[in-house]
Amino acid sequence: MRTPKDIVVYIDTVDASICRVHIDYAVNLARSWGAHVVVAFAPEDLAANPHSGFARGAAIESMLAAYRSRQHEAEENLRATLSEVAAATGVNCELRICSGESGETLMLHARHASLAIVGTSRQADRAMTALTVSEDIIFASGRPSILLPPSWRNDDGVPKTIVIGWNASREAARAIADAMPFLASASTVHVVVVPEPKVARLLGEDPGADISSHLARHGIEVVLDRLEGDNAGDLIVARAEDVGAEMVVMGAYGQSRITEFVFGSATRTLLANPKVPILLSR
Incomplete structure (x- = not known):
């Protein structure tokens, strides 16, 4: 495998600290290799939320409004973070919003890159997302994938x-x-x-x-x-x-x-x- 020139980072959480761990890890690798970073954001999937089916009447509109607000906030936070990181490091960063994508479609972001970085959605208390059910497929993309611990810090680029x-x-x-x-x-x-x-x-x-x-x-x-x-x-x-x-x-x-x-x-x-x-x- 040649030195990666494009790295895709999958994110499916609005937790800013976890997002930053993923982005910083990818950017530090990209800076070592002169690579491009793609952040593929798979927003919360309401259809996968077991509680969404219980909403009735006005509660449906309230639930949808809260969902749209969370998604908008997450997108804006990611854009701001990527802009800040790119300015500080000189690494080219791209944000892709993967609304409605799952399975093979979501996997294609990895197939069109050299390396994929994902977190772990195996915790019992983790909310269900499109990425949760697509994680296995991403690992089968034909590209190497890195499973990243949520609290991992990478300040030195490639591991020693x-x-x-x-x-x-x-x-x-x-x-x-x-x-x-x-x-x-x-x-x-x-x-x-x-x-x-x-x-x-x-x-x-x-x-x-x-x-x-x-x-x-x-x-x-x-x-x-x-x-x-x-x-x-x-x-x-x-x-x-x-x-x-x-x-x-x-x-x-x-x-x-x-x-x-x-x-x-x-x-x-x-x-x-x-x-x-x-x-x-x-």
């Missing part, structure tokens, strides 16, 4: 310490290829191998050695970590915390089910509460 979860699968190989712009700029890359029985045959007699050599030929500083345990997902995340990683690179698979990772059964918890940005590729 990265953990790769490696199991010799097609998905993991694709993730590494897609992550090359990050890996090439990192100070240290940890290749984590957990030779679980179901993938041990793919890893060979010296698990992780071949992919580490491949990365080293690209001038990447590699540390090979072979870990033992029953849950590769948990071990990879724990290793990322131990080394202070600023990104985890993982392959994902499944038909519209990003909740299933190649790496075991810890993924629901991981997606609901990611500790570091996770670059996913499928």
Whole structure:
């Protein structure tokens, strides 16, 4: 993968602090790469709100007025934020209002960019939006996607310490290829191998050695970590915390089910509460 030249950031919340985390993350990456940033705002979807169907009479007009007011305020806040950020950083920023878009239509913003950044809508108390139900499709856009924790701060641009979860699968190989712009700029890359029985045959007699050599030929500083345990997902995340990683690179698979990772059964918890940005590729 070449250095990204356009990054799409999906936003579906009116929470200004979360919006700013997403925008700042994308802009700092874009500034490092000379890239263009697209903010795709998917407003609240009233049809997906379970309470909207109970409104009657005058309450319907009141509900619609409140909805329009929230959407207008959110749009104006995003425009002001992007204008401020562009003036401060020199990064070209574009706002797209994705009203009424969902599924494949919403996914196309990612397909027309080099990289997609999304938050996580897996929390039980998260309001339903078009992005909530389209998140899986976005991860299947054919472009790498970064799942961003809501409180993550990125002041240094590209990450310096990265953990790769490696199991010799097609998905993991694709993730590494897609992550090359990050890996090439990192100070240290940890290749984590957990030779679980179901993938041990793919890893060979010296698990992780071949992919580490491949990365080293690209001038990447590699540390090979072979870990033992029953849950590769948990071990990879724990290793990322131990080394202070600023990104985890993982392959994902499944038909519209990003909740299933190649790496075991810890993924629901991981997606609901990611500790570091996770670059996913499928």
